[in-house]
Amino acid sequence: MDLIASTETRRQAALAKLDPSTQAVLGQFFTPVKAATLMASTLRVDDLSGTVRVLDPGAGAGSLSAALVDRLHAERPDVAVHVVAVETDPVIMPYLRATLEECQAAYGISYDLVEGDYLLGEDAKLGGPFDLVIANPPYGKLAADSPTRLATAARAVDTPNIYVAFWVRAIASLKKDGQGVFIVPRSWASGPYYRQFRHWLLSTVSLDVLHEFESRTKVFADTNVKQESVIAAFTLGPQAPNVILSKSVAQYENPIARSVPFSVIVQGEDDDKIVHFTEGVSVPSAAKFTLADLGIGVSTGKVVDFRNRQYLTDDLNIPGVAPMVYQSNIRSGGIEWPQAKARKPQGFLAVDDAAIRQLLPQGPYVVVKRQTAKEDRRRVIAALWDGPSKVAFDNKTNYLHESKNPLERDLARGLMLWLNSTVLDRYFRAFSGHTQVNAGDLRRLPFPSREDLILLAKTAPDGLPSQEALDAVVAKLFSEMPDSTA
Structure with missing residues (x-):
């Protein structure tokens, strides 16, 4: 059995061990192998050199680490790989350790396994700098006075949700031109709650790939998640002229992708910095008024x-x-x-x-x-x-x-x-x-x-x-x- 297949077997075994009463609270919706492989494929690996440091916060059973390590071994066997994986649930730690040990045995990587709260953890290993980060963070609202929210605001920007806080800390730990890929709810891309985060994000990283799943239910089918999930790949640094828009029904189909100008994704005159996942959606030319224009x-x-x-x-x-x-x-x-x-x-x-x-x-x-x-x-x-x-x-x-x-x-x-x-x-x-x-x-x-x-x-x-x-x-x-x- 190869690394990816055995990691998927561990993921399913780990899911069976979860306490249903705490699974949603901890955000334990582990990434299926096909989605993990798709995420790993969005990162650029040609210019990597030396020892590539990889961060996997909220690692679960290690599916994302395994997918990225597998790709690096296949396409860049000349680089060394060191993975820092973070997990908070002690029940899941043996599965994550087994995945990392198999990665080490099969491909010669090194790793650090950090047990604890990624957002509040002070372990020096979390500080980076990292070449690559790959993550499926938990999500849940953050109260205005929660220690996590206050810590994230002090670090970079105020965030209303746990998954965005993961995203912020991970970006802060990247090296210059370091890359990341997250699978997250699509809610960050619009609405007033995430406006401050979008302004910070778009001034900090270049959006490289935006992948949309047309199905709400198929991506995390065995975890009963019906959230609309998207994949966002990015690079620390100024925005590139173009962004790849990608779409599939679920993780099993080959994506349909195209490169579009960034101005299509985020319109320059838009103070809210709404991030569009669809190119060329139009309405009849007669529909060019807002409610304010109509006096309504x-x-x-x-x-x-x-x-x-x-x-x-x-x-x-x-x-x-x-x-x-x-x-x-x-x-x-x-x-x-x-x-x-x-x-x-x-x-x-x-x-x-x-x-x-x-x-x-x-x-x-x-x-x-x-x-x-x-x-x-x-x-x-x-x-x-x-x-x-x-x-x-x-x-x-x-x-x-x-x-x-x-x-x-x-x-x-x-x-x-x-x-x-x-x-x-x-x-x-x-x-x-x-x-x-x-x-x-x-x-x-x-x-x-x-x-x-x-x-x-x-x-x-x-x-x-x-x-x-x-x-x-x-x-x-x-x-x-x-x-x-x-």
Whole structure:
């Protein structure tokens, strides 16, 4: 049995030993051999010389170390290799040690095995400098006052998640022109939480390869992870002119790759430094307005239900009760209210000034889910509200309005239809890898003019048409009409 095959056998044996109650907490989603091999293939090895120092933080059973050592032996047998592997779980240490010992026996490498917390560890071996780093870090939110977050901020930059903290420390330990490759959730590439990290990352390293997996479930199938994972390979130093964009359904298929200008990946005028994984996603030329251009505002629903329990009621016959709308009320482009078999109170009783301030005037609004399920067909799910009274929106929704007042109904329906179109969904996915749709995300999206949105509302069938019917109307309408602002 060769090194890669035996390491995969150890990985599976190590997974079987894990305590399910702590596996997610420790982020123990060990990298399958095919994904590890794909990651190792993204690094450049032609210019390596002398002793190549490799860091594998959060090493698990050693799959990533083995894949990289195997490649170095095959392509650069003239260099010596020293691996520093870090693991925090003593249950996994014997499997990791066995992998490193096999690497040593088969290929003559040397290694250091460090047991402990990579992010807070003070072992001198972790400081580098390293030629290469390869990692599948754990992920989980970091509280603002957590020692890990504070240590990472002191080291380089504030980070809201463990996987980003791993990334930061690893970069800080690279030698000049050293390289790294990480498999991580795609959330770092967009959204306000990672904005500060993106600014730091893009000013510190060159993004070399960005690989996207089309399947959420196949990459880590035996660990039950449904996170959208991506591979990012990088070099410490100034950004290169081009980036390789790569894609496969899972780790088993040969990737489809192409080189694109960095300006396609991160647009120069974008202060948020959103990292795009898709080249050439476009919308009809008529869709060149933002909500701000159209004079339309977007806000997050005002009602935080657990803070407003005193106003929530199931009795909809009380005088003065207003509809209480949650994202679960959104159904097929409209709002099902009151919702049959609702889990949450459907009424909001505005009995004092504090409650009254949370109501919106009667009239049409477009309501958008802030959180969509991974299995949803679209990321952006919008609905039209046009109820008979003032209304309260839960803070897990966003709503479109004009200066906090209702929209004109045909304009509102046109906005709802556009937001539910496939062309808009594809554009959204090009810059967002998470299932949360923030108000800031909606402000970034392109829209047709107000006149064109009204025309869309009048042209499309009533309600929310089937996806195929809606997309056909959008394609026909905007491919045939002249640019309304030309």
